[in-house]
Amino acid sequence: MDILNALILLLNYIFIPALTYGSQLALGAIFVTLIYGILRFANFATGDMMAFGTMVTILFTWYFQSLGISLGVLPTALLAIPFGILFMIIYMLLIDKFVFKYYRVNKSPPVQLAMVSIGVMFVTQAVVRIIIGPSDQRFFDGEKFIIKAREFKEMTGLNEGLALKSTQVITVLVTIVLVSLLFWFLNKTKTGKSMKAYSDNEDLALLSGIDPKKIVMITWIIAGILATIGGALYGLDKSFKPFTYFNNMLPIFAAAIVGGIGNPFGAFLGGYVIAFSEIFLTYAYKKFFIYILPESMEPESLVQLLSTDYKFAVSFSILVIVLLYRPSGIFKGKVL
């Protein structure tokens, strides 16, 4: 029986990674849900738009690094993110002007807009791959660990180490700040409230004098901020590869729908639901049980519910179950 070691084990291998991954998914999911709630279509270009924002961030990071500018222990990328956001917003507004606006004005069905977003997905994917190439890019610099596993062991005298990467802390902190700002904006400011009204009932909002052009523009601006930061944090924590970003679209969609599409708070929690269940169900608990069970009951197998190969499949199965039993999501969708 060694409960402390068991807890550290869970913290190190489940809780911290899941919290980080969940934050990254949550930002993407709020992006999806905002577009769905206000512009009323499922944006299949989500992953690739995030890749675009991250790409610009990386290019600026490299530029700063070549100039010798750095943030010391923090990654230089944090300095480059605002530029990434700027370019992302410009790109999104251009796409909206030349592509989406036409269908919005004509009141096309959402399916058609989703189809158009596939065209945007192809184009964005091409732009990203032509500019930065399809291969893996690492752009992290600064101090990698806040606590190293070995130091932690020496400090506490426990068998299990706890490693805390600086990117994990940055991800969680930035997500908390960004999401609280976003909810403050949506709930307390006049513009945020008018966005909610527009999402609830478009005609009524128009009648009460809300300018749809402004709403759409602000939506894209918020989306640009979320997409770039979410993408850059993911890239810092893991690595940047355009194909992975495209694939991340799927758990992000899952998170948005599980949380109730159109509901930003739901999407935020949905990200964590997906991340935690993916890691909970695919973790091998052998070591954990060795710590907490008496010696005679120690398990021989890995005690793993599903092999790690099925990580993605877990989130998709959750999504399918939610769609079947509660299509409006856990937190009731369509109320922005």
Add this chain to the structure above:
Amino acid sequence: MRKNLNVIAAYSIMMVLIILVGVFQSWNIALSIFNMCLISAVMTMGANIQWGYAGLINFGIMGYTALGGLAAVLISVDPVQEAWSAGGFDILMCLWLIIALVLIIRFILKNFQKSKVRTYSIAALIISGIILIRFTAEPGIEAIEDINPAKTGFLGGFGLPIIFSWIVGAFFAGGLAFIVGKVALGLRADYLAIATLLISEIVIAIIKHEDWLTRGVKNVIGLKRPAPYEVDLQSTDWFITLVEKFNSGKLEVFSNLSDRQAALNQLVIEGSSIFVKLCYSGLFLTVVIILLILTQKALYSPWGRMMRAIRDNEEAANAMGKNVVKEHLLIFILGSAIVGIAGAMLVTQDGLFTPGSYRPMRYTFLIWVMVIVGGSGNNFGAILGGFAVWFLWIEAAPIALFLINFFTAGMSETHALKLHLIESVPYFRFLMMGLGLLLIMRYRPKGILPEKIEIK
């Protein structure tokens, strides 16, 4: 005749393009493009039935294609006897357990009132069932995967001719579509799109990681062929005489006998691969024509009219006494089955099954571009879309290279931008696909050959 002028014109342009590739690049490339165009055409016909006839979005095309490919493996590969004797029993037990689980759940669903207790007990049943199945299967799976892992390491198939897999693939895909349809068809259009996309990812994950069944990412190579092998042809007398006859003009130039023999050998090698591709073209063309006749008949039948009515106004069709749910399920299964045929054809042509190559970009979204560009609801349009988009997909790189060289002609050969652009030539195909889709959706939303309803 006049009515069909645009169809004839579009198809002739397509044929001329492929022939031009044959003349300028090589007949080998032209024929492989043609074969892939035919396979894409089958896929688009499947997607077109679902989207064009009934307005159902299926973003799971990749999953059905992969299942068709799996059918090709399971039908044509010879059974691995040692693996069967090592772990076959465990696997069969598992199969029975799964069937028993499904039957028990069905029984509970039928005989008990809907309540919280029922939901929780079903969930508990499923979880304990999964654990039980894992424990039963594990030793068997390990035993199977241990047997000669470099070469087999899986159960193998039935050792039948691979052509049968085209039908079996249709049944596999149709079976999956039945389950997916039962689960997801009640969802709204965009939810359905996302749900099918994710379900197809689950299917691929299973195919990739269940090595005992599919060899997973180790791939299955050297599948049987319905067409003769090039090596055999090159040593067959009638084939050599045939090549000689075709190229008598070219061969007459040589006076020296050994030179003539060398040239003939070269021609025979080229000819053999063209001949094999022609065999495939014949097979694929037969499938396309049969499917085209069937789908055209269906489109103009009372059933096709009913489907259009359901597509255009579900409530009205329902009020007229049509069973919308049942018809949606039926058409979902039919369309997916056709995609399954295409998946089996694809693996038959390649002679190998590589689960890692199934990616949504290539097998779901590209097929959708084909349907939209060609013209949804019109079978001729869907086939044309398959041809045109696949042609562009393959020829995009040479076209992009030409354009880059043209526009950067003023730059020096070592200019960084020029080199970078030339390096990223393969990705211009995504750009062309995207722009093509956006332009068609904007200026010709019904596709190149729009749907037209004739009342006969």
